[in-house]
Amino acid sequence: MDSEEKRTAPPALECEALTKRFGGLEALSHVTLRVKAGERRAIIGPNGAGKTTFFRLISGEFPVTSGTIRLFGHEITRMPCHRRAGLGLGRTFQVTNLFPTMTVVDNLVTSSMGLRRTKFSMVRPLSTYKEIYGLADDILDRVGMIGKRSHIVKYLFHGEQRQIEIAMALISNPKVLLLDEPTAGLSPAESALMTATLQKLDPQITILIIEHDMDVAFNVASRITVLHQGCLFTEGTPQEIRNNLQVQQIYFGEEEKPC
């Protein structure tokens, strides 16, 4: 480590030559990526480009085949999932992944306990922890779901479930947030609502967002990384990516003219 590197703050997230192989299939190959603290980075790419695999490596759900991952300068390549969460890494899922049998507020309460010692308390009823419930209500208020607080999650509309998906990741104040297609399956109106929610997030939070909806990606992100067939294809500002002919070709197909 030379002194110059120490003076500049380490990037929030740093991946070096990150590779994931499933048997003979290389789902991700040598992806190197640096995301500054507070940056909003979109990851785009056609289906099967390796975007979700990339997220799963960062969050620790899949073991890395080779390469390194650093979070604020700490190497986390082999760290178990839950300890990465403890370092401030949050994540949402492309396929809604909530606690379907619990109420909305209990979903958030359970989320907020992940990084608290309260989670091991075995005698005092959970319902008496007013502070945690207060926190959950605050977040629900922020995403406009307070009216549904006592509803069982599995009976909610898809759009509402997507909002809770975000709220659950936000409640433990992550420093780096991985959003895996937050607008998946949403109507254009709901999508716009979600974009507004995302734009309102604390600018301190570093966000990586996988998005198929270009409007969302271009609106939320300041930089865009394009993955294609497991490789890093290109990187740039939304404007650069929009005008990149090769990206248009792999993403929109050669025949179609993009908007």
Add this chain to the structure above:
Amino acid sequence: MAQPLSSKYLLILTLGVVVLVLVILPPVLPTYIVILLSQTMVYAMVAMSLDVLIGYTNLGSLGHATYFAIGAFATAILETKYKAGFAVSLFSSIGIAAGASALIGLLAMRTTGIYFLLITLSIAMSVWGLIYRWASLTGGDNGISDIPRPDFGRWINLSGHVSFHYFILFFFILCLVLIILLVRSPFGKTLVGIRDSESRMKVLGYNVWLHKYLAFIIAGAFAGLAGSVYAYFNRFVGPSDASLDQCMEFVLMVSIGGQGTLIGANIGALLITFMKNMLSVYTKRYLLILGIVYVLTAKYAPEGVMGLIKRLGRRQEI
């Protein structure tokens, strides 16, 4: 809003009947019924602890009778060979059962899903084999008999069925209260979270393995407590308490009653205990009937009796 009201009435009515049968009536009930009720309560303790695993955590342990038997044998051995007395035997049995589940949990918890079922079952069968063959310690096929009832001096005589019924009732209520507290605690909620979505729990910062492991040990401790009480109640323990039949009976109790409800485990314990004893009067093949009941439950009422009750309640509302 007819539903909460009617369910409240139902709850009060049920509670009334339970208090009547378990607390007020035993002195005038036939001895046979009192014994069956006592047995039901012992099995219900095990079933509730198993429900914490199956119903709340989605950990299908097929070998829960193991911890029950370990608790029972620990008490039997301590009481008959070492004359250890009630308190020492009881607490040691809980400790030994918890220790055994901590050890077995280390092995079993390396797997999930169907493999977890199989490994818990195979370990349970190994323990059964051990009890069966280690005759110098466990009495082998003959088991251990003449376990003395706890002695609390002159004023409390526990030799009668009715007085021992109340003794068991005390431990039953203790278990019930502690397990209800457990599932309502933050830790209990994390177990439900794990049942609903392990992957989500991990990214939220939960060490899912540790929570499952703790639940496994706690359930083992409760089963050990029930085993200890059972040894005093039955005054005989044998390898059949750790057998495959016994393992399956506990699983059956939880699933027939309705998993993840605790009340279901109690209903299941009641149904199975009475059915088993009543049926075995008429036929030797009661296991066949229990099997049919299980298949029918799995096919038509996967949420057990509690599921049926809930469905009925919903229909009334319409």
